[in-house]
Amino acid sequence: MFQKKTVKDVNVKGKIVLVRTDYNVPIENGEITSDLRIKASLPTLEYLKSEGAKRIIVISHLGRPEGQKNPDLSLKPAADKLAELMPDAKVSFINDVSGPDVEEAIEKAPAGGIIVLENLRFYPGEEKNSEDFAREIFESTHADIFVQDGFAVVHRAHASTDAITNCLPSVAGFLLEKEISALSGVLNNPERPFMLMLGGAKVDDKAPLIEAFKDTADAICVGGKIAADGAVEKDGDKIYIAEDFDEDSTGAKLDCGPLSTHRFAETAKNSKTVLWNGLLGKAEDPAYATSSTIFAKTLGENPNITSIICGGDTSGFCENLVSADPNLKFSLISTGGGAALEYLSGKNLPGLDALEDK
DSSP states (O other): OBBBBBBBHHHOTTEEEEOOOOOOOOOOOEEEEHHHHHHHHHOOOOOOOOOOSSSEEEEESOOTTTTOOGGGGOOOHHHHHHHHOTTOOEEEEEESSSSSSHHHHHSSSOOEEEEOOGGGGSSSSHHHOOHHHHHHHHHHTTEEEEEEEGGGGSSSOTTTTTTGTTTTTTTOOHHHHHHHHHHHHHHHOOOEEEEEEEEEOHHHHHHHHHHTTTOOEEEEOOOOHHHTTOOOHHHHHEEOOOOOOOOOOOOOOOEEEEHHHHHHHHHHHHHHHEEEESSSSSSTTTGGOOHHHHHHHHHTOOTTSSSEEHHHHHHHHHHHHHHHHHOOOOOOOOSOOHHHHHHHHOOOOOOTTTSSOO
């Protein structure tokens, strides 16, 4: 059960609501190439609008501008996409996060309107978790309630995840509730058999997951570069490490071979819950995306499997498959890479801890 108050636990009618989303979306030549994270914020924003919020103010970040204003990392494209996805919401964009221009824009916004503020990381106070920066935002927006719905950033103690909660009542949005509920279910009470599928290149990211689940997972399978490099040791019968690989002309092991891929897929088919983190090959090259594709489709084509996909590359890969084939269904494609890994590894999430308890 989710232990924090959500938007349903507060009265938002006639209130100005400040919502922290995660609009850190990929942009090429000014165009958003995946709007997964923007779409993930819609249930909370639509609920606030339907419940009569006076104004809805969206704050987020994009990229790593290191406290400097960078036009290439403006949230204007995200605001435009939000306006496209919510055509009745009267979405506007302001190229600042505090000050008189923000106050005036909010004052003039229509009832129920949504105002997207500029990239929080254009300002050094954001990543410094500055109380002063958080208070500037609060005082400029005149917000009555803060809603944390940026799951991907709650592992950071930043002004928009931590310090802001000292300024006004703070609750969770639907995306944060959904992500934490799904992940806590895997941690605490997964439907069995429960399979952990790991891949990727960084063994340091995976070791905490192996440690966290070695006693509770019924099967742990390892592919990707960490398997090719022999970075994970076999531990009894529970951990299966890929044993054959597709290689390039230099002998580099760039994908799991058919024997291992079949073993992964069969283990998944015999599981009720699968947690997957890390691609199984160099999947950005279609020639070496075979094992990841087969495994993803095994999950997406079997509705009886509770499938939790986490990690930025893995989530993006599955989202692209869904875009090409909407019939694929996953229980959760997590929007939070680092946040999901830290939560699953047993670490505290400052942006979650700061919210009001039920």
